[in-house]
Amino acid sequence: MEEFEVSQAAKKTKTVYVSTIFSIALVLLMLGMLGLILVHAKNLSNYVKENIVLNIIVDEGAKETEVLAFKKSLDNNVAVKQTQYINKEVAQHNLTKDLGEDFVNFLGYNPLLSTIDVYMKADYANNQNIDALRKSMEKNPVVKEVVYQSSLIDMVNKNINTIGLIVLGFAGILLVIAIALINNTIRLAIFSQRFLIKSMQLVGATKNFIRQPFILVAALHGIIASFIAIIILLGLLYYAQQELPEIIILRNFTEFGLVFISLVAIGIFITGISTWFAVSKYLRLKIYDLYR
Secondary structure, eight states, rough: OOOHHHHHHHHHHHHHHHHHHHHHHHHHHHHHHHHHHHHHHHHHHHHHHOOEEEEEOOTTOHHHHHHHHHHHHHTTTTEEEEEEEEEEHHHHHHHHHHHOOOHHHSSSSSOOOOOEEEEEEEEEEEHHHHHHHHHHHHTTTTTTEEEOHHHHHEEEEEEHHHHHHHHHHHHHHHHHHHHHHHHHHHHHHTTTTHHHHHHHHHTTTHHHHHHHHHHHHHHHHHHHHHHHHHHHHHHHHHHHHOOOGGGGOOHHHOHHHHHHHHHHHHHHHHHHHHHHHHHHHHHSOGGGGGGG
């Protein structure tokens, strides 16, 4: 009979531990998804900014060597990510392909001018830096005109900043909710062990001696839960990449690694702290209070 009760208690404890791990894993999964959204939001904003194009229209009388020398100087500029030189022949070919017919045969000449497309680095993709670069470029004799959409750049930067603040605010709220959920889950798990805690205290065990195994087990649960969350996140990322191959531009293994390491650290920290407080609570209670 005694062995049956022990086995039943062991099964109950295992059930509590399993449910605790999966509950923590679900909460960490939410945090992980938010972390990936934050990482992707930053990469996406950089991608949008770095695809804003400045079109430099080359003067028709400029020599090819002068244009290439000017392009090289732009490539060495700290604010420029890359440049692309499109001469008249290439521009003609591209437009003919888009139109589906050769417009040169109709007009009798090629009216297009050579251009240099300039792509800015994300940190410099604002009107202030672009305007300063435009003024310096226009001083070069090979440049006829610099064309870009200042209103679009202002709108992009404004919207990205607004979205960033909203996401950060949502992240803070979700982090508080996650801490509360994990803390409540741990407290419920420790509640089932309250008589064991008090029994250890009654036979003379110190508070630190009683807390230590519970905290170690909680940390282990945090690690297991975080790995479960990471595996699910990797599966979601793989599925998303299969459905939307374009998101590969947002993939950054270093940042993903930081998100996953943060999940493990958060899992260990929150479960450990919550367990410390939960066990301390039952250590302070009187025996008759355990039945309430």
